[in-house]
Amino acid sequence: MQSLLELRHLKTLAAIRDAGNLTRAAERLFLTQSALSHQLRLLEEHYGLPLFARKTAPLKLTPAGDKLVQLADLVLPQIANAERDIAKLREGEAGSLRIAVECHTCFDWLMPAMDTFRERWPEVELDIVSGFHADPVQLLFEDRADLAIVSVPEAESGIAHLPLFAYDMVGLLARDHPLATKPFLAAEDFAGETLITYPVPDEMLDLIRQVLKPAGVNPKRRTTELTVAILQLVASRRGIAALPGWSVQHYLERDYVAARPITANGLRAELNAAVLDDRAHTAYLQDFVAIVREVCVAELPGIQLIG
Amino acid sequence: MQSLLELRHLKTLAAIRDAGNLTRAAERLFLTQSALSHQLRLLEEHYGLPLFARKTAPLKLTPAGDKLVQLADLVLPQIANAERDIAKLREGEAGSLRIAVECHTCFDWLMPAMDTFRERWPEVELDIVSGFHADPVQLLFEDRADLAIVSVPEAESGIAHLPLFAYDMVGLLARDHPLATKPFLAAEDFAGETLITYPVPDEMLDLIRQVLKPAGVNPKRRTTELTVAILQLVASRRGIAALPGWSVQHYLERDYVAARPITANGLRAELNAAVLDDRAHTAYLQDFVAIVREVCVAELPGIQLIG
């Protein structure tokens, strides 16, 4: 008769509420759908009440399920706060988090993540390393940054990589562009076009490194600093571009430009946080990574948490 | 790196704080001391900090341990509330809890327990069945009571017994009574004395049923309704009595009377809650039993939870 409820169950329930179905919730919790189904069945048997109205999408909560989800929303943050406080006891409150970014579009989610971080770790000095840097990892060694957002996690001694998320790059075209009729863009399709990119070295452009260069395709180029400028150029038929799907969702919904997958299998990219090895276990660095993952999985469409 | 903390740990920590040491805390949780020691070690490894200052009695909390205990005090009641709410969803809020008591001294703890119950289940009609009843279980069948506090759990079809706690009866003597020099009271010691009891049938008096009757001892008798009157009579050398140890702690501390164990092994007694079989799973009845146990283990000296 004693309570079978554990924090694990509350985490599951909150995840199901957030994800809308068992399968996606299971992914976020790094469990199988089966595990959640078993958990739910046990809880429902224990309380003698259904927690979700099945056979409806999105899953709808019964009053009992709602009670438990509310409980989760109340309790889980309290747990997280207490554990942060303990980490502060262990490591001290102070410290600095200077973030180096090599990806222009990252500011979209970096800002809300930094806001949350600032609330939770008010004593940690938070900053973005300004200016563009070809090799942000170098800044870690020079003690000019504490964490770098990088796409390719190159194994390097002294550096640890904490995975953030993976996503697909999409090719962007004017809505009436001839290529927009194709189901996907192949390397050759770029040959006769002008490619619009950020002004960064080629190695940092996933499209060039993984698709065009291997195929020996070398289109005309044009660069600009701002995402919105790239979109504007594409829409006005001055060229085509490749950007992360999540960074242009807003424009696609408004039919400002058209989007197509790149290659038949898509062009997969990922983002990682790089930190110095010996700081990889620092609580506030780990928590920042967790916050970024939370923010991004909630806000960015079409991304997958990795690691 | 993810949180290893579960509600189980919070319950353990709160119990250790309440009990003052691992051994007693383990008893209350129905676990072994070893289990708690292992739990603690794991938590301390996980957080990289000690939670208790060992080698001190009573165990003293470190700041980190204090954080977690505070968390437990915050979270566990929220959990309990939510689970009560779910029980109300399942069974409805209404119902009645009419309590029949055969034990005069029980009112000591019954009142605070009822106060707590009233807070948690405001919709349940709460009452004590007034007047004295030789067979309170009969009241359950007659639907004049919902729960009876009884000492001997006689197996009876249709009745379920929920264990409360066990304790030792103590023999009470005037401070200068000759028997007060003995390490314990034997059956024969009562032969020449006047025995002061509540005015109830002999079968309900543990001393008579378990000690005097088997030994064929039949002392002079005197009865009174009130515990304080029994104490007064004993103190003024009009006789001796046997009462639960927890019910006279107050008087013993003030040296109002002397107390001795009854028989070499003591005279063990216990209290149970009797309810109708088919209501044994009703949430508010079970919760009342849980409240009584909580109140009593916290307030009454020398009792042991049973079941």
Add this chain to the structure above:
DNA sequence: GGTTTGTCATGACTGCTGCTCATGTTTTGG
């Protein structure tokens, strides 16, 4: 001071249970 008593720590072992895997059933959406 040595013995006793109460308490916590530790290591070996074990049974439970919470998970995965494989598969069946139901629901959804084109």
Add this chain to the structure above:
DNA sequence: CCAAAACATGAGCAGCAGTCATGACAAACC
């Protein structure tokens, strides 16, 4: 109406939370 997606279910397994037995240590007690 069919294919695809999502959920349910049962079997099997591994990890771990617990017990048991014992050791280490401190305080209490002649």
